[in-house]
Amino acid sequence: MSASDDAGRAEILGRLGAVIEESASEDVDWSGVTEATTLDSFGFDSLAVLDLIFDLEQEFGVQIPAETMLSMKTVGNLVTFLAETGGEEKGG
Amino acid sequence: MARERRRVVVTGLGVVSAIGVEEGSVWASLLGGRTGLGEIRGFDVAGNAVTIGAEVDLGPLDARQKGKLRRADRTLRFAVEATRQALAGAGWLAGEEDGDEERGGDAPVLPIGSIWGCGCGPAGTLYESHRRFAEKGPQGMRPSTVPNCMANSISAGVSIRFRLGGTNQVVVSACTSSTNAVGQGFRAIRDGYAEVVLCGGVDAFFDPFYYGVWNNLGVLSTIADPERALRPFDADRAGTLLGEGAAALLLESAESAARRGARARGEVLGYGESSDASHITSPEIAGQVRAIREALADAGIEPGELAYVNAHGTATESNDVTESRSIREAFGAAADDVPVGATKSYFGHTLGASGTLEAVGTLLALEHGVAPPNLNLDRPDPECDLLLVGVEPLPLGRGPAMKNSFGFGGGNGVLVLGHAGDRPGGTRA
Numbered sequence: 116m117s118a119s120d121d122a123g124r125a126e127i128l129g130r131l132g133a134v135i136e137e138s139a140s141e142d143v144d145w146s147g148v149t150e151a152t153t154l155d156s157f158g159f160d161s162l163a164v165l166d167l168i169f170d171l172e173q174e175f176g177v178q179i180p181a182e183t184m185l186s187m188k189t190v191g192n193l194v195t196f197l198a199e200t201g202g203e204e205k206g207g
Numbered sequence: 208m209a210r211e212r213r214r215v216v217v218t219g220l221g222v223v224s225a226i227g228v229e230e231g232s233v234w235a236s237l238l239g240g241r242t243g244l245g246e247i248r249g250f251d252v253a254g255n256a257v258t259i260g261a262e263v264d265l266g267p268l269d270a271r272q273k274g275k276l277r278r279a280d281r282t283l284r285f286a287v288e289a290t291r292q293a294l295a296g297a298g299w300l301a302g303e304e305d306g307d308e309e310r311g312g313d314a315p316v317l318p319i320g321s322i323w324g325c326g327c328g329p330a331g332t333l334y335e336s337h338r339r340f341a342e343k344g345p346q347g348m349r350p351s352t353v354p355n356c357m358a359n360s361i362s363a364g365v366s367i368r369f370r371l372g373g374t375n376q377v378v379v380s381a382c383t384s385s386t387n388a389v390g391q392g393f394r395a396i397r398d399g400y401a402e403v404v405l406c407g408g409v410d411a412f413f414d415p416f417y418y419g420v421w422n423n424l425g426v427l428s429t430i431a432d433p434e435r436a437l438r439p440f441d442a443d444r445a446g447t448l449l450g451e452g453a454a455a456l457l458l459e460s461a462e463s464a465a466r467r468g469a470r471a472r473g474e475v476l477g478y479g480e481s482s483d484a485s486h487i488t489s490p491e492i493a494g495q496v497r498a499i500r501e502a503l504a505d506a507g508i509e510p511g512e513l514a515y516v517n518a519h520g521t522a523t524e525s526n527d528v529t530e531s532r533s534i535r536e537a538f539g540a541a542a543d544d545v546p547v548g549a550t551k552s553y554f555g556h557t558l559g560a561s562g563t564l565e566a567v568g569t570l571l572a573l574e575h576g577v578a579p580p581n582l583n584l585d586r587p588d589p590e591c592d593l594l595l596v597g598v599e600p601l602p603l604g605r606g607p608a609m610k611n612s613f614g615f616g617g618g619n620g621v622l623v624l625g626h627a628g629d630r631p632g633g634t635r636a
Contacts, residue, residue: 140275158274165350173346 127194134174138167150191177201215396216464216471219297219457221289222567225261225450226553234571237579242553244433249413257427261450261555280329281411283364285453290365293455298469310370320373320404321362322392324384326559328358330412386562386612386620390478392458402463408563409453426523438583439520439549440527440591447521450555454563471627473570476607477506483617490613495533498619506623511541514606515578517569519613520549531591548596552582562612569608573626576603
């Protein structure tokens with residue numbers, strides 16, 4: 116993995132923080148979150164998952180099928196998905 | 208065949224208000240004549256002619272509430288805290304994490320209903336959702352906007368968080384909402400449909416839209432000094448002022464309370480309701496009198512047996528004069544002897560919460576045998592021909608109290624509340 120890939124993943128991880136804090140059931144200390152952190156640990160219920168998908172689609176300009184979201188286990192899985200499908204700065 | 212009428216007692220009280228976020232501080236403020244009204248700080252009031260309101264200090268809630276609840280609408284946060292206090296006080300949370308605001312998804316469902324009165328719904332969420340819609344169109348609307356904007360998100364949120372498995376509904380009738388909620392819960396228990404019902408009231412609407420439209424309605428007091436601005440029954444009154452808050456009364460059949468060994472804090476003795484059926488905002492004597500008489504008949508008492516009336520008392524001329532004439536007409540000569548007080552000068556007009564907030568104050572007044580002062584009643588309006596509580600606390604005689612709520616829309620609700628020791632043969636503790 117190149118340094119620029121690492122920088123890209125770190126940038127996506129940072130943007131994820133604000134989105135997940137908005138949808139999570141528990142208060143999130145994002146400074147302690149790594150790519151190994153499980154998505155379950157944020158306590159999303161089914162409605163919160165819909166909000167999370169909505170917020171991620173807005174922030175990253177991607178389409179995320181619900182089954183894709185549910186198949187992801189860790190923050191790292193989500194970062195990989197966003198890096199591969201978009202992850203560009205939101206336009207406008 | 209007529210059903211047996213069962214006694215309905217109050218075993219728990221919860222309160223979230225500008226004068227306190229638990230009953231002890233609320234009572235100290237009421238007895239000490241301390242208003243919760245002040246300059247509004249929660250949002251930018253620039254452009255409004257009136258800038259005063261009674262805001263809740265979120266500090267105690269921030270210290271207790273965590274996670275998603277902390278980011279929930281203020282109405283739900285207030286309702287959850289009032290519920291927690293009422294359930295804990297009634298002993299329903301004993302053996303669990305006392306002080307925790309939620310019982311959790313694994314806790315057993317409790318046989319308790321949840322009926323809330325709310326005039327405006329989750330106003331902060333509605334405001335924010337409409338603002339996002341105006342800014343971004345449909346792309347601004349998160350999926351959870353639908354359930355979060357429902358008026359019954361309040362009773363639902365309480366039911367889910369405390370696992371209350373009885374009825375779950377919100378009554379919407381403006382300033383009468385939560386008095387209607389108590390009336391519904393009272394009747395359900397009295398007539399054998401339920402054993403325990405949490406009856407609450409809540410409203411929290413200090414946002415640029417809602418506060419602005421109330422300003423433009425022209426009923427808010429233009430007196431600049433917050434301590435003097437809300438003056439029920441005073442000749443120099445200038446209108447009402449808004450407040451936010453919540454209160455909850457845990458109603459329970461006397462049998463259930465006795466079985467659990469729960470202490471009764473008071474009793475609901477009667478309830479009456481009516482509609483003016485005349486005008487959306489102007490109150491009418493005939494409708495109010497029907498509700499008052501129905502409540503008294505329901506309780507089986509004469510007006511002269513009342514120790515205290517906690518009036519709707521908004522400090523608008525329209526309300527105060529109409530309510531005074533209604534009480535006089537319903538009570539007859541007894542109106543000369545029953546002290547009448549109003550406590551919106553402390554809480555502000557909390558709309559859908561006002562019925563239960565002021566009912567909690569009324570139950571505390573019965574418990575202590577003292578009526579809170581009528582703040583700012585320096586020059587009683589001769590048009591309000593009642594025995595008004597003065598500007599000092601007034602010792603009360605024995606007997607039940609009446610709580611009036613008369614709302615926009617013409618809905619009237621009246622409760623007769625008793626001290627736990629005021630049953631025939633009972634004694635005041």
